[in-house]
Amino acid sequence: AQSVTQLGSHVSVSEGALVLLRCNYSSSVPPYLFWYVQYPNQGLQLLLKYTSAATLVKGINGFEAEFKKSETSFHLTKPSAHMSDAAEYFCAVSVSSGNTPLVFGKGTRLSVIA
Amino acid sequence: GAVVSQHPSRVICKSGTSVKIECRSLDFQATTMFWYRQFPKQSLMLMATSNEGSKATYEQGVEKDKFLINHASLTLSTLTVTSAHPEDSSFYICSASVRGNQPQHFGDGTRLSIL
Numbered sequence: 646a647q648s649v650t651q652l653g654s655h656v657s658v659s660e661g662a663l664v665l666l667r668c669n670y671s672s673s674v675p676p677y678l679f680w681y682v683q684y685p686n687q688g689l690q691l692l693l694k695y696t697s698a699a700t701l702v703k704g705i706n707g708f709e710a711e712f713k714k715s716e717t718s719f720h721l722t723k724p725s726a727h728m729s730d731a732a733e734y735f736c737a738v739s740v741s742s743g744n745t746p747l748v749f750g751k752g753t754r755l756s757v758i759a
Numbered sequence: 760g761a762v763v764s765q766h767p768s769r770v771i772c773k774s775g776t777s778v779k780i781e782c783r784s785l786d787f788q789a790t791t792m793f794w795y796r797q798f799p800k801q802s803l804m805l806m807a808t809s810n811e812g813s814k815a816t817y818e819q820g821v822e823k824d825k826f827l828i829n830h831a832s833l834t835l836s837t838l839t840v841t842s843a844h845p846e847d848s849s850f851y852i853c854s855a856s857v858r859g860n861q862p863q864h865f866g867d868g869t870r871l872s873i874l
Binding site for chain 2: 679681686687688689690691694735742743744746747748749750751752
């Protein structure tokens, strides 16, 4: 079975500050990990994915995440927050990179303060 | 890039009505599509896996007679909420993968409100 825990349902940062969204996973098989962003009343947009290649994954909009097997973590970071980054962020795990269901964390709402 | 289109984006209807939601892969063929449900301020929960040309696979606790899924072609899956009641009000999202090793792309979701 797989599961995802996102620590912090709401994170607030100042514009220009570091963004850190935490994600820990549990998986009985080597995991495939994803971060998605959701804007209000919209679907999910893929930010980045880990598929057993490089442990440091770079995504869109300046986001990156590092896979740490020893810590079972896949935290999302961005050096400098923009107002447009305010959204809901979901970490997800799957047993493959494609046609298998995703198991999502509860999500973290990111607020960016001017 | 790959695009998944979902229609309608919002539905408001009376209790007892059946509502059909369409999920289309616009520029690729999808043998498998997924249907998720999202309650307000909560995460997405998988409802079912839609397989082209065969019956959908439902998750435990999801009523297959309530949520009818049809995947009649490689570009279209439909979710029909039959005899909808207020507790069915939710945000429904579909997703599909271009190929087996590619991440899923999501539709923009359907906000269903049952009065």
